[in-house]
Amino acid sequence: MRRFIALMSLAACVGTAVRAAPASPAAPFEDTMAQRTLACTACHGKEGRAAPDGYYPRIAGKPGGYLYNQLLNFRDGRRHYGLMTRLLDPLSDAYLMEIAQHFASLDVPYPAPQPAAVPAAVLERGRKLAQDGDAGSGVPGCVQCHGARLTGVMPGTPGLLGLPRDYLNSQLGAWRTGQRRAQAPDCMAQIAKKLTAEDLTAVAAWLSSQPLPADTKPAAAVAQPPSIACGP
Numbered sequence: 565m566r567r568f569i570a571l572m573s574l575a576a577c578v579g580t581a582v583r584a585a586p587a588s589p590a591a592p593f594e595d596t597m598a599q600r601t602l603a604c605t606a607c608h609g610k611e612g613r614a615a616p617d618g619y620y621p622r623i624a625g626k627p628g629g630y631l632y633n634q635l636l637n638f639r640d641g642r643r644h645y646g647l648m649t650r651l652l653d654p655l656s657d658a659y660l661m662e663i664a665q666h667f668a669s670l671d672v673p674y675p676a677p678q679p680a681a682v683p684a685a686v687l688e689r690g691r692k693l694a695q696d697g698d699a700g701s702g703v704p705g706c707v708q709c710h711g712a713r714l715t716g717v718m719p720g721t722p723g724l725l726g727l728p729r730d731y732l733n734s735q736l737g738a739w740r741t742g743q744r745r746a747q748a749p750d751c752m753a754q755i756a757k758k759l760t761a762e763d764l765t766a767v768a769a770w771l772s773s774q775p776l777p778a779d780t781k782p783a784a785a786v787a788q789p790p791s792i793a794c795g796p
């Protein structure tokens with residue numbers, strides 16, 4: 565409960581700090597975006613590099629357009645997390661864009677990959693899905709859109725490395741059930757629904773056990789137009 569109250573009072577700051585910095589001579593308020601978004605980093609970890617609990621996702625260094633779309637998705641009901649949505653409700657599109665650009669610009673270290681707790685054959689199936697997809701079930705390779713290095717593609721596609729297995733499983737599961745949606749055409753909903761439960765587990769296990777490449781930045785563009793269309 566104490567943590568909840570602390571979060572909610574921090575939450576109040578995100579909206580108000582923009583308009584009025586507190587004038588306390590004892591503790592001068594440094595009016596930077598890093599200060600104004602302390603309520604966010606309370607859950608998303610220092611500088612948005614993810615909390616160690618394996619669930620609150622990293623937001624640092626993801627493409628700005630992707631982060632902005634997610635803030636709109638939470639605010640407008642395509643994704644659901646009440647405690648966070650309450651922070652976003654009062655904020656304008658322009659301010660959400662500023663917040664998104666702030667986190668996108670941060671270049672902070674990634675956690676070590678998680679050890680894969682699955683048999684080698686499952687891991688190999690995961691690698692195959694990520695890199696080549698499965699023509700039989702119509703699943704395109706993740707690299708088609710998430711980039712050859714899987715570090716994302718500007719402006720709207722996030723990287724898939726450095727994310728905890730639990731988070732990957734839950735996001736793909738949420739797309740299957742319609743709990744998570746993106747603006748139409750929602751390519752990830754189509755892809756997640758084509759993955760069998762075994763394939764979903766395999767690709768999440770493989771992705772979460774891969775080290776980041778030396779260049780962790782999102783790619784500027786995809787190599788070829790993907791086989792399925794995605795929204796903005």
Ligand code: HEC
Nearest residue numbers: 578603604607620621623631634635643645647648651663
């Ligand atoms: C109470 C904890 C909490 C707070 C505070 C919070 N978030 Fe979140 N945030 C979450 C959780 C949990 C998720 C993942 C929800 C889900 O399952 O989709 C999330 C998801 C996100 C995502 C999507 C990440 C991705 O890779 O898709 C973004 C962007 C984000 N938060 C930004 C923010 C910003 C900006 C703030 C501050 C204004 C904030 N969050 C405050 C808990 C929080």
Ligand code: HEC
Nearest residue numbers: 633704705706708709721722735746751752767790792794
């Ligand atoms: C046709 C293009 C396309 C392909 C192929 C694709 N993705 Fe995506 N993916 C996207 C886009 C676009 C988004 C961002 C959606 C949004 O705005 O919410 C996304 C988002 C995601 C996310 C959310 C990440 C986060 O930080 O919350 C996950 C997880 C994901 N994709 C997994 C996969 C996996 C696994 C595969 C391969 C089996 C795959 N994707 C193939 C386009 C694609």
